[in-house]
Amino acid sequence: xxxxxxxxxxxxxxxxxxxxxxxxxxxxxxxxxxxxxxxxxxxxxxxxxxxxxxxxxxxxxxxxxxxxxxxxxxxxxxxxxxxxxxxxxxxxxxxxxxxxxxxxxxxxxxxxxxxxxxxxxxx
Amino acid sequence: xxxxxxxxxxxxxxxxxxxxxxxxxxxxxxxxxxxxxxxxxxxxxxxxxxxxxxxxxxxxxxxxxxxxxxxxxxxxxxxxxxxxxxxxxxxxxxxxxxxxxxxxxxxxxxxxxxxxxxxxxxxxxxxxxxxxxxxxxxxxxxxxxxxxxxxxxxxxxxxxxxxxxxxxxxxxxxxxxxxxxxxxxxxxxxxxxxxxxxxxxxxxxxxxxxxxxxxxxxxxxxxxxxxxxxxxxxxxxxxxxxxxxxxxxxxxxxxxxxxxxxxxxxxxxxxxxxxxxxxxxxxxxxxxxxxxxxxxxxxxxxxxxxxxxxxxxxxxxxxxxxxxxxxxxxxxxxxxxxxxxxxxxxxxxxxxxxxxxxxxxxxxxxxxxxxxxxxxxxxxxxxxxxxxxxxxxxxxxxxxxxxxxxxxxxxxxxxx
Ligand SMILES: Cc1ncc(COP(=O)(O)O)c(C=O)c1O
Numbered sequence: 001x002x003x004x005x006x007x008x009x010x011x012x013x014x015x016x017x018x019x020x021x022x023x024x025x026x027x028x029x030x031x032x033x034x035x036x037x038x039x040x041x042x043x044x045x046x047x048x049x050x051x052x053x054x055x056x057x058x059x060x061x062x063x064x065x066x067x068x069x070x071x072x073x074x075x076x077x078x079x080x081x082x083x084x085x086x087x088x089x090x091x092x093x094x095x096x097x098x099x100x101x102x103x104x105x106x107x108x109x110x111x112x113x114x115x116x117x118x119x120x121x122x123x
Numbered sequence: 124x125x126x127x128x129x130x131x132x133x134x135x136x137x138x139x140x141x142x143x144x145x146x147x148x149x150x151x152x153x154x155x156x157x158x159x160x161x162x163x164x165x166x167x168x169x170x171x172x173x174x175x176x177x178x179x180x181x182x183x184x185x186x187x188x189x190x191x192x193x194x195x196x197x198x199x200x201x202x203x204x205x206x207x208x209x210x211x212x213x214x215x216x217x218x219x220x221x222x223x224x225x226x227x228x229x230x231x232x233x234x235x236x237x238x239x240x241x242x243x244x245x246x247x248x249x250x251x252x253x254x255x256x257x258x259x260x261x262x263x264x265x266x267x268x269x270x271x272x273x274x275x276x277x278x279x280x281x282x283x284x285x286x287x288x289x290x291x292x293x294x295x296x297x298x299x300x301x302x303x304x305x306x307x308x309x310x311x312x313x314x315x316x317x318x319x320x321x322x323x324x325x326x327x328x329x330x331x332x333x334x335x336x337x338x339x340x341x342x343x344x345x346x347x348x349x350x351x352x353x354x355x356x357x358x359x360x361x362x363x364x365x366x367x368x369x370x371x372x373x374x375x376x377x378x379x380x381x382x383x384x385x386x387x388x389x390x391x392x393x394x395x396x397x398x399x400x401x402x403x404x405x406x407x408x409x410x411x412x413x414x415x416x417x418x419x420x421x422x423x424x425x426x427x428x429x430x431x432x433x434x435x436x437x438x439x440x441x442x443x444x445x446x447x448x449x450x451x452x453x454x455x456x457x458x459x460x461x462x463x464x465x466x467x468x469x470x471x472x473x474x475x476x477x478x479x480x481x482x483x484x485x486x487x488x489x490x491x492x493x494x495x496x497x498x499x500x501x502x503x504x505x506x507x508x509x510x511x512x513x514x515x516x517x518x519x520x521x522x523x524x525x526x527x528x529x530x531x532x533x534x535x536x537x538x539x
């Protein structure tokens with residue numbers, strides 16, 4: 001808890017990677033957390049119809065430092081990955097990626113981007 | 124004036140340390156803490172008087188019934204009702220509003236009728252009406268709010284017509300702290316023959332309320348926001364209106380005579396209290412009312428105004444670029460306490476309210492972040508999630524200074 005606002009989290013929050021929209025996305029999904037007002041949209045471009053590799057990805061929306069940093073890091077993590085790998089990502093992977101521990105309420109913020117991404121893939 | 128240091132001794136939870144720091148509890152609009160007197164009332168009931176009420180003739184049943192009904196009388200007196208029959212115990216303000224929507228709404232509303240609400244309602248004074256409106260073909264109309272959160276009474280006047288059957292309005296906004304001119308709104312409703320419901324969830328805890336003065340036909344209140352236990356609240360309704368309304372739920376206690384094919388309803392208030400009620404918490408509510416009356420609602424109102432004024436002035440140190448501490452903090456709703464009390468919502472540029480709340484929590488300071496169950500208001504004023512600090516009888520100026528320090532700390536962590 002002490003250092004959830006670490007340098008790298010704040011850096012991703014202030015300078016989000018892959019932030020914005022794609023011209024011709026193959027898939028997209030957005031979710032809104034009405035309790036806290038976090039809103040995240042993820043757009044994907046898939047390469048190689050068979051292997052289903054993510055060629056490009058963007059996220060947009062607004063939220064707290066945790067959800068925004070999680071989205072930003074996640075887009076970096078899954079770039080050029082196969083979607084079968086992405087489907088397997090779970091809570092622990094996100095916590096490892098962020099490198100922090102979170103209370104149950106804040107965990108929801110951290111997991112929102114993964115949920116959006118996995119729904120985008122299935123859409 | 125309140126003797127705050129003495130009051131603080133009555134609240135065991137205020138001795139708690141949160142993350143090693145003394146608790147600074149500024150989430151009173153969500154729920155208030157409980158004084159020892161209320162906790163004792165619960166323990167005493169369960170330890171010495173526990174029994175089901177209105178049925179048994181043994182000693183405990185008589186005692187429990189008397190204590191439960193005594194609480195009703197206290198509540199009735201507290202809000203200036205004509206009699207205890209006008210007080211219906213429910214779970215919370217939400218259930219009180221639902222009771223009116225389901226009982227009165229279903230019995231008396233017809234297709235094409237109109238209900239007037241405002242854009243600043245808590246979801247609990249919106250969704251029940253949406254449900255009834257859909258079922259009965261009734262139209263909902265909304266009094267617009269301006270940027271300060273004030274209701275546009277000119278537009279309200281325009282909305283009123285013979286089609287208006289009910290006006291239901293929040294007295295004090297749980298987001299902006301705006302005090303709405305309910306007596307005037309009620310008078311205008313009555314002029315077209317409509318009924319008037321006040322959502323008193325935030326006002327009854329923090330100002331003197333006499334239903335007669337407010338032109339109010341129904342009043343919805345939660346005990347947990349006024350020192351009482353959770354799981355208990357009440358609906359005030361004018362006797363003749365409650366008498367005309369059909370029961371809300373069926374079961375024991377609400378009937379007089381029961382046959383297999385029909386029944387005769389019990390009188391007020393029992394017609395609306397089916398089944399074994401929340402006896403212990405009702406008695407706890409009675410103790411809370413006693414506690415508040417001893418302090419005096421006028422004194423409580425003054426104390427909160429003083430705190431709100433102080434918090435507004437401290438927070439505005441962060442609102443203008445010209446101030447030494449820099450800009451970035453925005454206060455929503457009225458900026459003075461002329462028509463505002465108890466609640467301040469704000470945001471800090473560059474830091475999400477969740478992050479502010481988290482950093483404050485590390486300092487032992489509890490505030491709320493989010494939409495505060497009033498999404499339409501946030502949409503109308505185009506405000507994202509906000510931070511909300513809300514005060515009560517045990518808060519001090521010193522705690523507001525701590526809030527300021529916490530905010531500066533958050534700005535430091537986020538380098539803004
Ligand atoms: C203005 C207002 N109305 C109604 C409610 C609903 O209260 P409860 O959840 O206790 O039913 C609240 C509580 O947040 C409120 O602030």
